[in-house]
Amino acid sequence: MIVFSPAVAAAAAVLFLGYHLYRYLQSPLRKIPGPALCGLTSLVLKWHEFQAKRTDFVHRLHLQYGPVVRIAPNEVSFASWPAVKEIYCSGGSGYDKTEFYDLFKAYSRRTMFTMLNKADHAKRKRVIADRYANSNIMKSASLSGIQERSNRFIQRCASSADGTQDVFVALLALKTDCSGTNRSSTALHSYACDCATHHLFHPHGTNCLQDPKDEDMMHQVAADDSLQNRLISHWSPTLHRLLARVLTMFAKPREIPLATAYVLDSSSRSDVATFTLMSRLEEKHGELESIDMAAECLDHMAAGIDTTGDGLCFLMWELSQPRSLAFQQKLQRELQSQPDVPFDKLSYLDAVVLEGxxxxxxxxxxxxxxxxxxxxxxxxxxLPEKTVVSCQAFTLHRLDQTLFPDPDKFNPDRWLEPEGDADRRRMLFAFSNGGRGCVGKHLAIAEMKTLLRDVYSNFTTVPDASMQDESMAMSDQLISSRPVGGQCLLKFDRIAK
Ligand code: HEM
Incomplete structure (x- = not known):
């Protein structure tokens, strides 16, 4: 048959290549630095995304080509302050989000995080922002809940048989390490979940640190392994729909029934504390349907677990390394010499968190x-309209070596230098920037500082002997990142007082 003849196949291949070459040569982006192959096809970028290595790939391109790189035919990555200001801050909240954010819809609804255009987002943010203001987070009812959870974390560290804790959420609910020893597990993500749900629903927050049922619920959200499945649905929704069943055999879909049930139940309660997000949403009942309120809460719970959990996990891992022992000791000295000073007034603790x-x-x-x-x-x-543009925190925090000398070295002391302080802080992109930056930033900082203060006032941490450096390499998920080995075993040695 003619359709299968080699001549037709060759002609089709030539046409296909010719079309892409023509597009490449005509593109207004053709002069932007970057590998030629990335200008011809998005498959290179997609391949790295699929392998959970996008961040590293884009970072290596920046190291090679500088602060502006074409990473796909219609996509450009930037790594400079003028770019951050234009993309994320111009007009208050920067440019509109792309359909990538469709992947994060909750109960099929758009939330503040997933709204694509500025106007919808601004309207929703007016409802929500109030409960995430620092003045609300610093209220005693809010802080005492965080403190209570930090105390539970410390209890767990103190009570584990050999002083070893898996501070990363143990993937696949493993409670056994590779040597077969029983370990306490999942501590930091449990803490993050308990703090986030305290802020959303108190007194109906979770108790993952003590209740295995709540911990199972948290696991569904944090140990989600659906990267490949969700990427395919983003790249080709039709293919994803057609092949959904077959695909499930190779790439797990996102399934979080326990979490969705917990949030639906908790968001229907009317007896929540006044500092919570839920109390604010109830005040605005006329503007939002119940399912929108639940979607917002589910989104914030998910946003608050992996981020704070992973951030603390990587930071405590680094502080536990022999190369960082001097920083850990300096932190301990500050905490021991100022036991009654509030966490937001401790300058070295602040430097450690910023460097983390x-x-x-x-x-x-x-x-x-x-x-x-x-x-x-x-x-x-x-750049013409509809070009996809972005910055990534990993590169913004490293590329400019006048701002961040020896950028791959963990060194909290750099944040104590008065010279260049404002520029360094401006370049910190961990919470993004502008009107669509992280609304939960003050909550996250309060959680991180409370826990670090309590841990390093009481313990010295060292890596468990079974841990390998490679297992703590970054594995990209959908926008967040976690240790590739799926566990982080640390030993907690009590400080003699
Ligand atoms: C260390 C911890 C955290 C980090 C590093 C972090 C980082 C970020 C970043 C980078 C964004 C912008 C994402 C984007 O534009 O695609 C964001 C947005 C957001 N974060 Fe966080 N986050 C953290 C903790 C939290 C917590 C604890 C909550 C709430 C409980 C939260 C809730 C949100 C929400 C609702 C948004 C969407 C904001 C909007 O679109 O207006 N985050 N976060």
Missing amino acids: LRCFPPIPMSLPRYVPEGGREIDGVW
């Missing part, structure tokens, strides 16, 4: 946006 967020941003990868109608100039480069 710089080296290990929990959302390290590109946050994609569309260039608006009419096109825009970004950091000296003209």
